[in-house]
Amino acid sequence: MKALLYFLLLLLPFSAYSASNSVVLPPANLINVIDDFVVDALNKDSFYQHLDKGVPGTPIRFVTYVERVQTSGGFAAETTSGLLAASTLGLVPILRNKDFKVVFRVLANGKIITEYEYVKNVTDATSLYTFQNTELSDDLKIWVVDVLNQTTQKLKRDKALLDLIAEYKYYYGDY
Numbered sequence: 001m002k003a004l005l006y007f008l009l010l011l012l013p014f015s016a017y018s019a020s021n022s023v024v025l026p027p028a029n030l031i032n033v034i035d036d037f038v039v040d041a042l043n044k045d046s047f048y049q050h051l052d053k054g055v056p057g058t059p060i061r062f063v064t065y066v067e068r069v070q071t072s073g074g075f076a077a078e079t080t081s082g083l084l085a086a087s088t089l090g091l092v093p094i095l096r097n098k099d100f101k102v103v104f105r106v107l108a109n110g111k112i113i114t115e116y117e118y119v120k121n122v123t124d125a126t127s128l129y130t131f132q133n134t135e136l137s138d139d140l141k142i143w144v145v146d147v148l149n150q151t152t153q154k155l156k157r158d159k160a161l162l163d164l165i166a167e168y169k170y171y172y173g174d175y
Contacts, residue, residue: 023047023156025062025106026168026175029055033065034102034144035136041145045152050175060164061107066136066144069099071121082128090128097123102144104151106161114158118147 027050032038042048051062074097081095100122106113120143136144155161168175 023162023165024175025050025155025161026060026165026172027052027055027058028060028062028106029053029058031061031063031065033063035141037141038064038144038148041148045149047152047156059109060168061105063103063105063107064148065103067101067103069101069119071097071099074098074123085128093125093127095123095125097121100140102147104148104155106155106164108164113160113164114155116151116154118150 025047030039030042030051030053032053042051077095077097081092085092085094099119101117101119103115103117105115122140124137
């Protein structure tokens with residue numbers, strides 16, 4: 001009897017792991033404002049297998065976007081270094097310090113079901129001539145993918161999202 005109990009206790013983590021991985025997001029419209037590398041990262045996880053940009057009629061939306069929030073010290077540094085760069089005709093770089101915020105949202109019929117935000121303080125130097133370049137650096141891309149993986153694990157356990165998935169399955173069956 002003890003051997004059977006130990007065997008079942010040994011299998012318990014594996015069954016919980018497989019059950020948590022079996023959660024799949026219902027057909028949802030992807031709204032990605034970040035970059036295409038996010039779509040590539042989403043396609044690697046089976047949780048997002050029904051996520052697509054070409055599904056505009058579904059009531060469920062998965063939204064990803066970034067914000068660059070100006071910090072008070074960053075504004076002073078950017079203004080000062082910008083004036084110095086302009087006075088030297090672009091020889092001196094412009095220093096920028098901003099909070100980089102990544103947001104992942106799941107909406108149903110326009111209402112936010114769940115939302116995850118992550119903030120990272122970023123300092124970079126740019127030239128006066130490439131100041132408007134808004135492409136993410138490689139470090140930020142790696143950070144965003146890491147944060148996306150964390151969010152995926154949280155979404156698989158999110159009570160509100162699991163309730164939405166259960167309701168979707170109740171009305172529409174398996175997808």
